[in-house]
């Protein structure tokens with residue numbers, strides 16, 4: 001408690017008793033620049049108007065010691081004035097200095113403790129608010145964690161679903177492709193017609209092996225998937241060749257790029273196949 005307060009140039013050490021600021025006669029005389037005994041005389045003159053415990057405290061030496069007050073007292077103890085008691089003592093002090101000192105003492109001395117307490121209250125409030133905010137923040141974090149967890153679970157479910165979906169799609173594709181394992185019968189018929197009409201019934205690839213004999217297919221006839229994808233049964237992927245050529249494509253003896261012009265020639269004939277000759281039905285494929 002060494003927060004020295006300057007009142008009108010006089011340093012005074014704050015005194016606190018019973019939870020409030022108090023002042024002694026000696027302090028009053030000093031800050032008001034009055035002869036010793038002025039304040040105490042004023043007090044004694046109107047003592048019947050002062051209320052003990054409200055305007056002043058009359059305390060003994062042992063009580064001074066117990067309260068830890070930094071003051072000296074004689075055997076009669078000491079009188080401590082509260083703010084109201086001080087103002088009553090000052091009633092007769094009406095010179096300019098007294099008015100100034102009174103205002104200063106009330107504002108910076110007696111009310112200072114309240115300010116400190118208010119600040120402490122405010123700090124306590126801020127601390128409590130911070131604690132509450134921390135708790136709220138924590139619970140929000142927990143909620144966010146929970147949401148993240150849920151989102152991740154949903155994400156996993158979506159992954160699982162799309163995986164299953166892909167699997168099913170693959171299954172459907174396989175099913176669709178397996179639905180037609182070979183070229184359409186009509187396409188095979190037209191291919192045979194092209195072979196008979198434009199390739200003298202011989203293999204359009206090697207130009208040697210007979211694929212038809214008297215319009216009937218021989219055992220050498222093969223229906224080839226040009227792009228080597230057996231599920232691609234489009235007409236543009238189709239031609240007829242002999243089993244040897246088919247074998248040679250598979251084992252690499254024949255290069256498709258080198259034979260491409262032959263395939264193209266066959267395709268051209270296939271596209272331009274005279275609808276009339278189609279009707280001739282030069283040969284029939286038995287499925």
Ligand SMILES: [Zn+2]
Nearest residue numbers: 203206242245
């Ligand atoms: Zn051939």
